[in-house]
Amino acid sequence: MLHQDLSLECEGTAAGGQGVGRAAPDGAHPDGPVAALARRRTALGLAPDPAQDAAAAALQRLHAALSVYRHPTGRGLHRLLRRGPVARAPRGLYLYGPVGRGKTMLMDLFFAGAPLARKRRAHFSAFMAEVHERLHRLRRTGDGGAAVPRLAKALTEEAWLLCLDELQVDNIGDAMLLHRLFEAILAAGTVVVATSNAAPGELYAGGLQRDRFLPFIALIEARLEVVRLDGGRDYRRARLAPAQVYHWPLGPETEAALARAFALVTGGAPPQAEALPVSGRTRRGPR
Structure with a gap:
């Protein structure tokens, strides 16, 4: 098997299961991240935060787009009979800013209510560790040159929404791989949401052969809405004060x-x- 789950949260069906567009799973927030954030604030007694509200609004727009999106691999018989064009995937979202501003919380609220049959949420470092392991196995069992496209196909069949927390690039192995992998994932129709402490242009700053990494930055800026979250308050530090x-x-x-x-x-x-x-x-x- 191509897939071995490493520190990933998954929902939905395996490849070949029912198509997207079903009701949200139990416990999901059908009204999206804006309402979910309001409930969280009420439960925890948190004050309003305009920066978080703006980020939640961006995630809400994506939530609405996903509610009517039909992933190409989930069209079933309609796809086989070519009834209508395959809709272009909505733009994903790249949420960045200093630590403690609520990026992970917002992404988790969005993920919980995302109305897709197949979705995954992972810490970026765990996801990349899995990627390298699966590529290693693919290269041992088949054409090494086709390993990245094969893995991208498998990842796309497993998840139509991929949420990655704390995206950072600090080694040349990841830097050289990311553009090829994510270009294929995005082209296949999977929507990506990521959080990071760094703006896209600051990723892998000063890294070896960084010029070869620049296409990944361009890909993020073209295919994902880039949103800065900096409300000026570090909630982690405030909690521990x-x-x-x-x-x-x-x-x-x-x-x-x-x-x-x-x-x-x-x-x-x-x-x-x-x-x-x-x-x-x-x-x-x-x-």
């Missing part, structure tokens, strides 16, 4: 202080045990 930094000696009081800090960072969400696949092994964390 009441927390003490150093704790000594270790003991029940220290454990209690760390539990309070954990609650501040997570907004009071209950801890959950989770098993994480890392380099072929499973690491289990109590919370």
